[in-house]
Amino acid sequence: MTWVAAVARLRARRESGVLVTVATVRGHAPRDAGAKLVVGRTETWGSIGGGNVEAVAIDRAREMIAASGPEPELIDFALNDKVTNQHGVQCCGGTVSVLLEPLPVVRAVAIFGVGHVGLELARILARQDLDLHLVDNRSGMLTEERLDVLADAVAQVHVHHTPLLPEEVLAELPHGTHVLIMTHDHAEDAALCDAALRTTHLASVGLIGSAAKWGRFRKRLATEGGHDEAALDRIKTPIGLADITGKEPATIAVSVAADLLRTFETEGACDGPGPATRRPADEHGPDRSL
Secondary structure (H helix, E strand, O other), rough: OOOOHHHHHHHHHHOOEEEEEEEEEEEEOOOOEEEEEEEEEOEEEEOOOOOOOOOOOOOHHHHHOOOOOOEEEEEEEEEOOOOOOOOOOOOOOEEEEEEEEEEOOEEEEEEOOOOHHHHHHHHHHOOOOHHHHEOOHHHHHHHOOHHHHOOOOEEEEEEEOOOOOOHHHHHOOOOOOOOEOOOOOOOHHHHHHHHHOOOOOOOOOOOOOOHHHHHHHHHHHHHHOOHHHHHHEEEEOOOOOOOOOOHHHHHHHHHHHHHHHHHHOHHHHOOOOOOEEEEEHHHOOOOOOO
């Protein structure tokens, strides 16, 4: 399996990993610069030459997978017999720098209702590296021609046409999905709010609409749905930035997207990695230098 396919597999599984690349080589080394290895929690794909270099890289990669918000790292190795090795001697005579890049689980967003606002919002979010789920019970909202504006999406777009019960899609969404409810039907919005509160693996839940709409929903969700105050507080409404008051679909979409991106920024554990940190191999402990 190629490293590209391995990264795609991790993404599809929603598993974090690390991409390990031989960044530079001086002198003799098992692999040339550019050789790649993908490390998952329990599997690896590819090779950067085996031996101590690869074993140390795998060990460190799995430490990064277990850590919260790891940053990319460069590890320098000297390939000679005068250094202490944890996983055997490699005395090719050269030096190698290995880059470890975290592959975090991408965020996921589900938009229920792909009307005027929903489509504008999808256009904005499609420019982000995330899994974007578009859900609507109206087939006309999900035609290829209408969604052609997303053809150049960075996001992986998943379309769900659900003629009867759009709320059934909630159970199929990835763990930690952020849900935005903005259908054309207030009854459907209410049903989705009720189902979202009963779906424990979701992240944030946002509902478009006025304070009056939410007041009616909140009362119904409490009396008929049996949801307590703590559960009801999981639903954010209105959504978007309060100081952006325009009512045009594109303006609302920008406001909602900005608010959601701000939520991403506060998620700490899922933040993207920063610049690479260079670490000589012996900083990993007395037995991890070459």
